[in-house]
Amino acid sequence: MKQTIKLFTIALFAGAFTLFGYKYFIEKEGTLFVQEQENPTTIPTNFNYTKAIPFNLDFTEAAEKTVHAVVHVKNTTIARQSNSIQSYFFGGAQPRAMIGTGSGVIISADGYIVTNNHVIENSSQLEVTLNNNKTYSAELIGTDPNTDIALIKIDADEELPYIPFGDSNTLKIGEWVLAVGNPFNLTSTVTAGIVSAKSRDLNEMDGKSQSFIQTDAAVNRGNSGGALVNTRGELIGINTAITSETGSYVGYSFAVPSNNARKVIEDIMEYGNVQRGILGITGGNLNSNIANQLGIDETEGVYVDGVESGSGADKGGIEKGDIIKNIDGQKIGKFSDLVGYLGSKHPNDTVQVTLLRDGSEKIVPVTLVKLDTYEIEYLGLEIRNSNPTELNNYGTDHGVKVNRALNKTMKSYGLENIIILKLNDYSISSIKDVKQIMNQRDYNEPVKMTFANRNGEVNTFIFR
Numbered sequence: 001m002k003q004t005i006k007l008f009t010i011a012l013f014a015g016a017f018t019l020f021g022y023k024y025f026i027e028k029e030g031t032l033f034v035q036e037q038e039n040p041t042t043i044p045t046n047f048n049y050t051k052a053i054p055f056n057l058d059f060t061e062a063a064e065k066t067v068h069a070v071v072h073v074k075n076t077t078i079a080r081q082s083n084s085i086q087s088y089f090f091g092g093a094q095p096r097a098m099i100g101t102g103s104g105v106i107i108s109a110d111g112y113i114v115t116n117n118h119v120i121e122n123s124s125q126l127e128v129t130l131n132n133n134k135t136y137s138a139e140l141i142g143t144d145p146n147t148d149i150a151l152i153k154i155d156a157d158e159e160l161p162y163i164p165f166g167d168s169n170t171l172k173i174g175e176w177v178l179a180v181g182n183p184f185n186l187t188s189t190v191t192a193g194i195v196s197a198k199s200r201d202l203n204e205m206d207g208k209s210q211s212f213i214q215t216d217a218a219v220n221r222g223n224s225g226g227a228l229v230n231t232r233g234e235l236i237g238i239n240t241a242i243t244s245e246t247g248s249y250v251g252y253s254f255a256v257p258s259n260n261a262r263k264v265i266e267d268i269m270e271y272g273n274v275q276r277g278i279l280g281i282t283g284g285n286l287n288s289n290i291a292n293q294l295g296i297d298e299t300e301g302v303y304v305d306g307v308e309s310g311s312g313a314d315k316g317g318i319e320k321g322d323i324i325k326n327i328d329g330q331k332i333g334k335f336s337d338l339v340g341y342l343g344s345k346h347p348n349d350t351v352q353v354t355l356l357r358d359g360s361e362k363i364v365p366v367t368l369v370k371l372d373t374y375e376i377e378y379l380g381l382e383i384r385n386s387n388p389t390e391l392n393n394y395g396t397d398h399g400v401k402v403n404r405a406l407n408k409t410m411k412s413y414g415l416e417n418i419i420i421l422k423l424n425d426y427s428i429s430s431i432k433d434v435k436q437i438m439n440q441r442d443y444n445e446p447v448k449m450t451f452a453n454r455n456g457e458v459n460t461f462i463f464r
Helices: 002-036 060-069 085-090 258-271 288-294 312-316 335-342 388-393 408-412 431-440
Strands: 070-081 094-106 112-116 125-129 135-137 139-144 149-153 176-181 189-200 212-215 227-230 235-242 253-257 276-278 281-285 302-307 323-327 350-357 360-367 369-371 373-376 381-385 400-405 419-423 447-452 458-463
Touching: 060 070, 060 176, 060 189, 060 227, 070 112, 094 235, 112 235, 112 258, 139 258, 149 258, 176 235, 189 335, 212 235, 235 258, 253 258, 281 335, 302 312, 302 335, 312 360, 323 335, 373 431, 381 431, 400 431, 419 431
Parallel strands: none
Antiparallel strands: 070 094, 070 125, 094 112, 112 149, 125 135, 139 149, 176 189, 176 227, 189 212, 212 253, 227 235, 235 253, 276 369, 281 302, 302 323, 323 350, 350 360, 373 381, 381 400, 400 419, 419 447, 447 458
């Protein structure tokens, strides 16, 4: 008995000593280690981070609903390749077929498919392969380069699976989405991510404002024209672009919002072209520096720098100096928010514009007017027809107005908001006149442009 008690006492003492040693040496050292690593350095590894997915979120239903409605699009273009010095200088280069691929989304059971304009651009032949490996020739219905949306159609013997449109205006940052497409010719590929930003403008410096959904779902070459869907399997975007120094996905991808794509498609089907509705203002983003320059406190919204005479904004009572904060309940924090929302609207639609004027909030109903423009590619200028009030302000009775310069050179020349009076000494009264002159000109000859500026001064430039 004494021996047993002796052994028990020794074991108890040893256990206590061990516990004391662990507490004093091990845990103390561990605590010191954490304190020393307040600013840990990053160690490169091959470990790939996987986004944590909520345990109750299931992507399988959305994937099953959509994967059969996303198609592989093959675009065959004919290019002439010079294979000798003689053919380079004197012509006679041999035609060569070039093939590009991308994705498309079936949006109706009778075979209408939406894709990107850059996927089908300059095509001489279009071919569509379904998820069941059936291949069809496709017909080009129409395109809109401004939004990079195109509509094509195939004729199948049976009703096709399609993806219904969702409301992209209701998307929230952080919401889970799936990208469905054919990257690198790998058909029926589904990737997951979240909405990481809305109303993203990739071309702020170009003057061509855009409004994309930004997501971190993996999108690569070949995904263009494919579907961005929510967890209910609804189409909320058309995957269009990535930002990358390598040409491959590095964490961000961009999609045309479904509301904008749907509006473009409806216009193409009904009118053959896109009908754009505008407020009729010029303006820009706000920030702290601009707010200080303008003597205002607001750093979010769209500052109205000018109102076009006779436009919906003019008739609705919007004035220079107003700050647009909201349209139809949609927050307008920057100019791309405005562009994105109006891109889903039609001419003659009425929108409720909430604005600030002299510190007071005001709601103004504005009927959108149709924007009829034409891009003079050779000059890098976008023009529109002028109204009588504008012409009178410029001291002329004819001409078309430059809506915007499309490159930095034309902007530096101060050619925005001028009135073009003549091209190659032919008087101009409308966009139709400009198209006719540019189509009939000798492409080896320079273009002579006579215009009036805001001060009514007439100048002439020659572009070679």
